[in-house]
Amino acid sequence: MFINLLNPVISGAVSKSMTDEEAIELYLATQNANYFNILYDRYSPKVFGKCFSLLKSEAKAQDAAQEIFVKVLLNLSKFSGKSKFSTWLYSITYNFCIDMIRKNKKNIGVLVDDINAFGDEVVDEIDDSEIMETNVKRLKVVLNEIPAGDKAILLMKYQDEFSIKDICGILNKSESAVKMKIKRAKEKFVKTYKELYKDVA
Amino acid sequence: MRNSFKELEKEEMQNVSMPSDAIKKGITSDIGILKFVSTIVEMYFPKIADLFVGLSGSDVNTQKSKKPNRYPDLN
Numbered sequence: 001m002f003i004n005l006l007n008p009v010i011s012g013a014v015s016k017s018m019t020d021e022e023a024i025e026l027y028l029a030t031q032n033a034n035y036f037n038i039l040y041d042r043y044s045p046k047v048f049g050k051c052f053s054l055l056k057s058e059a060k061a062q063d064a065a066q067e068i069f070v071k072v073l074l075n076l077s078k079f080s081g082k083s084k085f086s087t088w089l090y091s092i093t094y095n096f097c098i099d100m101i102r103k104n105k106k107n108i109g110v111l112v113d114d115i116n117a118f119g120d121e122v123v124d125e126i127d128d129s130e131i132m133e134t135n136v137k138r139l140k141v142v143l144n145e146i147p148a149g150d151k152a153i154l155l156m157k158y159q160d161e162f163s164i165k166d167i168c169g170i171l172n173k174s175e176s177a178v179k180m181k182i183k184r185a186k187e188k189f190v191k192t193y194k195e196l197y198k199d200v201a
Numbered sequence: 202m203r204n205s206f207k208e209l210e211k212e213e214m215q216n217v218s219m220p221s222d223a224i225k226k227g228i229t230s231d232i233g234i235l236k237f238v239s240t241i242v243e244m245y246f247p248k249i250a251d252l253f254v255g256l257s258g259s260d261v262n263t264q265k266s267k268k269p270n271r272y273p274d275l276n
Binding site for chain 1: 202203204205206207208209210212213214217219220221223224225227228231232235
């Protein structure tokens with residue numbers, strides 16, 4: 001029998017008050033797709049937005065969002081609840097988009113570098129505020145100029161405010177490797193910004 | 202501290218319209234296909250396994266007839 005995702009039965013008030021974990025638990029217990037609908041309605045705009053931001057195409061973002069939710073639906077029983085559901089979902093989103101970009105391009109930046117043997121000490125000289133307080137229009141331009149891998153790691157850190165530990169889990173890298181990747185992405189961002197806006201600044 | 206990344210996210214979500222129903226339909230269709238394929242595999246896998254057993258030279262019927270005796274003679 002096909003799962004009907006287009007037939008919401010649970011009332012809006014109930015779905016709003018239900019936590020992600022409750023919805024997952026009820027979906028796994030009952031296989032009622034309406035519980036999955038709650039999660040879909042809650043997170044699909046953000047997932048689509050992230051896909052669009054990384055893949056830069058509405059059609060590709062649509063395909064990616066669809067495949068990501070199918071993956072999530074099929075692997076929901078594997079969600080352990082150690083992290084928040086949103087973190088788990090966004091990690092699937094980022095990994096899926098990075099894989100998609102990797103298939104099309106060879107060089108996507110720091111995420112492709114297979115460097116795990118960093119020293120323990122990573123000295124990050126660029127202040128977070130320098131990047132976070134960038135003018136929004138310029139931020140958009142610079143993020144579209146830098147490699148997708150660098151963009152993804154900056155979005156994880158500043159847009160989703162993931163902890164280093166979360167990013168380690170998403171990228172399956174050590175803490176020192178992640179710190180180094182963030183440092184390099186920040187350097188790339190600042191360098192690109194200076195190249196683009198050297199006359200304006 | 203101001204966070205331009207959050208502002209950019211809001212701006213992008215306002216500017217891009219998500220084809221929610223199309224994505225939902227796609228998910229339903231994908232899951233439907235997967236369920237259909239898994240049902241087919243579930244139905245025919247034992248037969249295909251028997252076929253390979255048969256092709257390998259063994260007698261499928263002999264294999265099947267080697268069921269344990271439900272009422273063993275304890276004497």
